[in-house]
Amino acid sequence: MQLRTGELPLLRTLVQQLAGVHLDDSKGYLIESRLGPIAQRIGCANFNELYFKLRYDADPKLAQEVVDAITTHETNWFRDGAPFDAFQFKVAPESFDARGRLGTPKKLRIWSAACSTGQEPYGIAMVLCDMIPDIATWDVQILGTDISKSSLETAEKGVYSTHDVGRTQRPQAMQKYFDQTPEGARVKPAVRKLVTFRQLNLMDSLTGIGPFDIVFLRNVLIYFDQATKLKLLQRVRSTLMPHGWLFVGSTENLNDAGPEWVPQTHCRAIVYQPNLPVRV
Ligand SMILES: C[S@@+](CC[C@H](N)C(=O)[O-])C[C@H]1O[C@@H](n2cnc3c(N)ncnc32)[C@H](O)[C@@H]1O
The missing domain is CATH 1.10.155 (Chemotaxis Receptor Methyltransferase Cher; domain 1)
Known part of the structure; x- marks a missing residue:
């Protein structure tokens, strides 16, 4: 037509x-x-x-x-590689340290906003399982949200084709964290337990969402116009804890978002933190 x-x-x-x-x-x-x-x-x-x-x-x-x-749902496991290195070697350890200072050690809240079919939040969970062998005894939760109902159905099932699982920057993780079933490769229960999914339109109110230590808002800002993007970034900022971190896609940046976000480069990935007012 x-x-x-x-x-x-x-x-x-x-x-x-x-x-x-x-x-x-x-x-x-x-x-x-x-x-x-x-x-x-x-x-x-x-x-x-x-x-x-x-x-x-x-x-x-x-x-x-x-x-x-x-909506475009393209995603893959450990997309772009470097952000997951930055998460593993800088952002997650520092977030746990910050939580320790707040008196809530072993606790972490992560949001994969626009998670598509689940590869991003499950990938984050796999990295954490690698980092913390007894993670089941920690208070770690990853929330995956998306506007697309059909994508979320795939995410909740957690079963992927061999082709899909092969599209990864971390092949070792794929061998470790999937069970082979007649339907396809199923994410192991220890990983699934860390992740919950819910439908959320990022244009709607974010009241009741968060607070989060880390937000992944990757490869979705590109679909919004400038005014929508800036408003969303402000609302996402309000879901982040003061020590929080924000990941955006590698073709996205917050250069035009004003002084509210401080960029940092870790493991060749750019990650943002809220610019906090300095007090005397
Ligand atoms: C290209 S995928 C990105 C998936 C993943 N974050 C990544 O980087 O691989 C973009 C996702 O954004 C979702 N999306 C688009 N508009 C949205 C909105 N208004 N609210 C929530 N999700 C939205 C789409 O449904 C799609 O699954």
């Missing part, structure tokens, strides 16, 4: 309202390739009809299907 004159702005506004995702003029092909099949299946003759169905039929299932289709 092809977009007709005037349909791109309609669908663009709707997608922005549903998911915060900004589709510029060059992204018409995404609407055609991802939403066209949905429109055809439900009997719409054109995108205008799909727009009016979404806007006025109040069909949450259809809205969810559109969100799942228009």
Whole structure:
């Protein structure tokens, strides 16, 4: 199905309202390739009809299907490598130290916002299992959230194809933390126990989320326009503890986010901390 004159702005506004995702003029092909099949299946003759169905039929299932289709869920195990080294050798140890100073040693709260199909939060859990052999006795929780229901269903199942598990920067971890089953490679219970998933649209209120020691907000900011990105960063900041850390994707940066974030380079990855006011 092809977009007709005037349909791109309609669908663009709707997608922005549903998911915060900004589709510029060059992204018409995404609407055609991802939403066209949905429109055809439900009997719409054109995108205008799909727009009016979404806007006025109040069909949450259809809205969810559109969100799942228009968002990009590309991810892989230990994506980009370096951030997971920085997490293992700098960010996690320092976070545990900070927790010790606060009188809550062995406690850590991590948020993988926009976790897609689960590889990121499970990867974080695998690193922690490597670092702390008796982690089951520690109070460590990793929350994975995403707007996409279908991605979260895959994440919760925790079963991946051999091809998917092969796309990794840490092959040793893959051998150690999966059980082979007829369905595919299943994340081991010790890793799964550390991770919980829940659906969350990052455009919605973050009240009740956190506080976190570490937030992974990777490869999702790129889909938002500048104003949406800056507002989100402010809200994410309010979920972080004062000693907290923020990871963004390696093609993303907070250069335009003002002085609120302090960049640091560890293990060739850039990680951010909130810029705290200096007191005398
Ligand atoms: C490219 S994936 C990134 C996955 C993982 N963080 C990584 O870096 O590999 C982007 C994810 O952001 C999610 N997403 C897009 N808009 C969102 C929103 N408004 N709220 C929550 N998640 C969103 C998508 O559903 C998708 O799973």
